[in-house]
Amino acid sequence: MHQLSAVALVCTLTPSPKPSSSELMARHVLEQLEQHGVRTSSVRVVDHDVKPGVQVDMGEGDEWPALRQQVLDADILVLATPIWMGHPCSIAQRVLERLDADLAETDEQGRPIMYDRTAIVAVVGNEDGAHKTIADLTQGLSDIGFTVPAQAGTYWVGEAMQSVDYQDLDQVPEKIAATTAGAARNAAHLARLLRTEPYPAA
Amino acid sequence: MHQLSAVALVCTLTPSPKPSSSELMARHVLEQLEQHGVRTSSVRVVDHDVKPGVQVDMGEGDEWPALRQQVLDADILVLATPIWMGHPCSIAQRVLERLDADLAETDEQGRPIMYDRTAIVAVVGNEDGAHKTIADLTQGLSDIGFTVPAQAGTYWVGEAMQSVDYQDLDQVPEKIAATTAGAARNAAHLARLLRTEPYPAA
Amino acid sequence: MHQLSAVALVCTLTPSPKPSSSELMARHVLEQLEQHGVRTSSVRVVDHDVKPGVQVDMGEGDEWPALRQQVLDADILVLATPIWMGHPCSIAQRVLERLDADLAETDEQGRPIMYDRTAIVAVVGNEDGAHKTIADLTQGLSDIGFTVPAQAGTYWVGEAMQSVDYQDLDQVPEKIAATTAGAARNAAHLARLLRTEPYPAA
Amino acid sequence: MHQLSAVALVCTLTPSPKPSSSELMARHVLEQLEQHGVRTSSVRVVDHDVKPGVQVDMGEGDEWPALRQQVLDADILVLATPIWMGHPCSIAQRVLERLDADLAETDEQGRPIMYDRTAIVAVVGNEDGAHKTIADLTQGLSDIGFTVPAQAGTYWVGEAMQSVDYQDLDQVPEKIAATTAGAARNAAHLARLLRTEPYPAA
Numbered sequence: 001m002h003q004l005s006a007v008a009l010v011c012t013l014t015p016s017p018k019p020s021s022s023e024l025m026a027r028h029v030l031e032q033l034e035q036h037g038v039r040t041s042s043v044r045v046v047d048h049d050v051k052p053g054v055q056v057d058m059g060e061g062d063e064w065p066a067l068r069q070q071v072l073d074a075d076i077l078v079l080a081t082p083i084w085m086g087h088p089c090s091i092a093q094r095v096l097e098r099l100d101a102d103l104a105e106t107d108e109q110g111r112p113i114m115y116d117r118t119a120i121v122a123v124v125g126n127e128d129g130a131h132k133t134i135a136d137l138t139q140g141l142s143d144i145g146f147t148v149p150a151q152a153g154t155y156w157v158g159e160a161m162q163s164v165d166y167q168d169l170d171q172v173p174e175k176i177a178a179t180t181a182g183a184a185r186n187a188a189h190l191a192r193l194l195r196t197e198p199y200p201a202a
Numbered sequence: 203m204h205q206l207s208a209v210a211l212v213c214t215l216t217p218s219p220k221p222s223s224s225e226l227m228a229r230h231v232l233e234q235l236e237q238h239g240v241r242t243s244s245v246r247v248v249d250h251d252v253k254p255g256v257q258v259d260m261g262e263g264d265e266w267p268a269l270r271q272q273v274l275d276a277d278i279l280v281l282a283t284p285i286w287m288g289h290p291c292s293i294a295q296r297v298l299e300r301l302d303a304d305l306a307e308t309d310e311q312g313r314p315i316m317y318d319r320t321a322i323v324a325v326v327g328n329e330d331g332a333h334k335t336i337a338d339l340t341q342g343l344s345d346i347g348f349t350v351p352a353q354a355g356t357y358w359v360g361e362a363m364q365s366v367d368y369q370d371l372d373q374v375p376e377k378i379a380a381t382t383a384g385a386a387r388n389a390a391h392l393a394r395l396l397r398t399e400p401y402p403a404a
Numbered sequence: 405m406h407q408l409s410a411v412a413l414v415c416t417l418t419p420s421p422k423p424s425s426s427e428l429m430a431r432h433v434l435e436q437l438e439q440h441g442v443r444t445s446s447v448r449v450v451d452h453d454v455k456p457g458v459q460v461d462m463g464e465g466d467e468w469p470a471l472r473q474q475v476l477d478a479d480i481l482v483l484a485t486p487i488w489m490g491h492p493c494s495i496a497q498r499v500l501e502r503l504d505a506d507l508a509e510t511d512e513q514g515r516p517i518m519y520d521r522t523a524i525v526a527v528v529g530n531e532d533g534a535h536k537t538i539a540d541l542t543q544g545l546s547d548i549g550f551t552v553p554a555q556a557g558t559y560w561v562g563e564a565m566q567s568v569d570y571q572d573l574d575q576v577p578e579k580i581a582a583t584t585a586g587a588a589r590n591a592a593h594l595a596r597l598l599r600t601e602p603y604p605a606a
Numbered sequence: 607m608h609q610l611s612a613v614a615l616v617c618t619l620t621p622s623p624k625p626s627s628s629e630l631m632a633r634h635v636l637e638q639l640e641q642h643g644v645r646t647s648s649v650r651v652v653d654h655d656v657k658p659g660v661q662v663d664m665g666e667g668d669e670w671p672a673l674r675q676q677v678l679d680a681d682i683l684v685l686a687t688p689i690w691m692g693h694p695c696s697i698a699q700r701v702l703e704r705l706d707a708d709l710a711e712t713d714e715q716g717r718p719i720m721y722d723r724t725a726i727v728a729v730v731g732n733e734d735g736a737h738k739t740i741a742d743l744t745q746g747l748s749d750i751g752f753t754v755p756a757q758a759g760t761y762w763v764g765e766a767m768q769s770v771d772y773q774d775l776d777q778v779p780e781k782i783a784a785t786t787a788g789a790a791r792n793a794a795h796l797a798r799l800l801r802t803e804p805y806p807a808a
Contacts, residue, residue: 085746093691139691147351161579182404186349199387199391199392200391329763333691359733361764362763363779375767540741551754
């Protein structure tokens with residue numbers, strides 16, 4: 001039986017090795033996916049030179065093709081981003097722009113190449129912006145061909161105009177932990193279904 | 203074998219019997235669902251007195267409970283809306299607000315009551331606003347427990363600042379028709395999978 | 405010298421006389437406007453029968469025309485809304501839809517009829533959604549012809565997935581109060597400037 | 607008498623010298639501003655190494671500080687962006703993130719440093735996404751302290767799922783040209799008012 005796999009694209013603006021709330025939230029999602037037998041890996045996108053553009057390969061020095069291969073190799077994509085100015089951050093939008101090229105890529109059955117993959121969105125911020133960030137990213141990922149499970153977004157933000165980070169919390173609030181667990185459980189279930197019975201061709 | 207069913211909630215601002223572009227787009231989605239053996243029905247929400255509020259039943263005269271029952275009875279929800287000011291219209295937002303109550307409703311396994319249902323979003327406008335409208339609605343529907351298939355949004359809008367309606371078109375452009383067909387095909391497939399193998403409880 | 409005036413359209417889903425967090429937030433904005441010599445009034449939109457549609461008057465029983473007149477009579481519009489599902493509520497969207505008609509209405513100089521008016525957006529919610537709600541509403545209001553002052557949005561939301569209301573707070577947090585005061589101060593200044601020197605005609 | 611100035615930050619994903627629809631749209635806005643006596647300049651952001659982060663200066667090699675100085679030196683900011691996946695592109699979001707630092711910067715009166723500046727948003731895309739892109743950007747710019755004139759957004763997008771670019775058009779449609787002219791006229795007027803009578807301090 002096929003073992004499911006997941007990759008997290010962590011879109012923090014902060015390069016390694018500094019700690020990142022987005023990365024921590026992604027890790028919490030991945031830990032939950034592992035409970036369902038999913039093999040996981042994670043990459044911090046800002047550590048790589050992902051060129052601006054909307055083609056699969058933007059040429060010399062572009063490190064997106066290697067990241068894209070990790071998405072293609074996985075059944076589940078976890079897209080994790082901080083909120084800045086109320087929006088998905090520029091790195092997350094860059095990832096969407098690079099995935100946009102895959103709208104035109106099709107498999108041997110003529111289906112968009114990202115079909116049968118499932119996506120989760122994980123969002124952190126000091127305050128406000130999570131629902132909108134989840135909306136922007138799930139719409140983009142659905143467009144590209146990913147399937148969005150029930151309650152596929154997990155998030156933490158503080159009260160209005162506050163400045164605490166997710167990684168500063170003494171412990172993850174129970175409701176957030178339950179939402180993270182639910183998103184992972186649903187994604188694993190759906191990924192397994194789509195692995196067994198892929199979307200039909202037109 | 204269970205026959206799948208779909209209900210379209212058509213959120214035009216225009217009461218029956220006047221023609222409606224949202225209703226026409228919904229019908230095009232339903233026709234495609236029927237090609238996949240899905241039994242369909244449609245309701246124009248503005249013809250009913252759906253009270254403001256966020257409870258399952260807002261009391262005397264509230265016609266939402268009957269509409270909600272149609273959603274509960276279906277495997278697939280088609281949420282069809284016009285764009286006004288770049289946003290889902292007030293009727294579509296009203297539907298989300300009323301569905302919000304179902305976040306707190308659970309089935310006998312403790313799962314949100316809308317789980318295992320699949321949603322498609324269908325959007326029309328004179329110009330601009332479809333992606334954002336799809337984003338707002340799919341995020342809301344995913345929150346409530348619906349699953350969003352690959353490429354689950356279909357839409358038509360005219361060029362910037364134009365005033366032609368979807369129902370004024372001589373024929374549906376090929377790309378729009380293909381997108382509508384794809385959304386329906388994917389929704390039927392996913393609904394069948396989730397009917398056979400529902401999401402597990404926590 | 406002309407005394408400036410402001411009207412708040414309060415878009416809570418809850419009819420009077422029940423208390424409303426949106427109304428409380430609107431009152432806090434109006435109190436600050438009064439500090440700058442602005443005469444104020446407030447109306448709870450849900451208490452009126454505002455028909456669906458995008459014309460100035462939707463016919464028999466439509467109470468929008470009287471509300472619209474209050475907007476036309478004022479220099480400053482305060483649009484106050486709760487967040488539901490991460491979005492401006494259905495009543496706020498209804499207000500935008502009705503104001504949409506005024507895009508086609510022009511004054512004797514051929515300018516859109518809402519020109520020279522200034523708008524503030526005030527948003528409350530249990531958790532998350534304020535920036536997006538402010539974005540949706542200010543974009544709509546700017547389209548219609550309102551001018552948006554610096555830092556024109558004020559809001560309060562709780563931490564992720566919490567359920568406290570703005571009206572439940574023992575006191576308004578200092579940063580929120582300062583933001584409310586700033587939005588009002590800037591709106592009064594800008595309204596005064598535009599009253600003295602209106603936008604030129606084309 | 608002070609001559610007003612404007613700078614366009616052009617957020618195309620395409621480095622110079624390739625032609626860009628965003629740059630063309632920005633030029634059309636600047637030409638209109640020049641009709642009102644405004645001195646203009648323009649910079650293509652992608653030609654500069656604008657580091658990820660939310661501080662005024664992200665250190666060695668960061669070219670944002672020079673761009674930021676151009677914004678500080680101008681009375682009017684024209685933020686021009688293409689739409690990708692229905693959103694402002696990653697470069698435009700990067701600009702917002704870098705301007706976010708200026709929320710904490712204040713002038714000698716304790717006011718946010720970007721106060722008294724006016725902003726216009728100019729958006730182009732093959733199809734759909736303009737209103738949402740304008741909403742995201744004007745909300746961000748208002749937060750930072752910019753003032754948004756009446757009808758401050760101009761845009762062009764094609765019909766749903768089409769692929770023509772703004773720069774491919776034989777001529778700019780009349781309504782788009784009128785909208786561009788109006789946004790510029792209003793911005794020049796408002797910038798002049800705010801130059802003469804700045805927002806008061808708290």
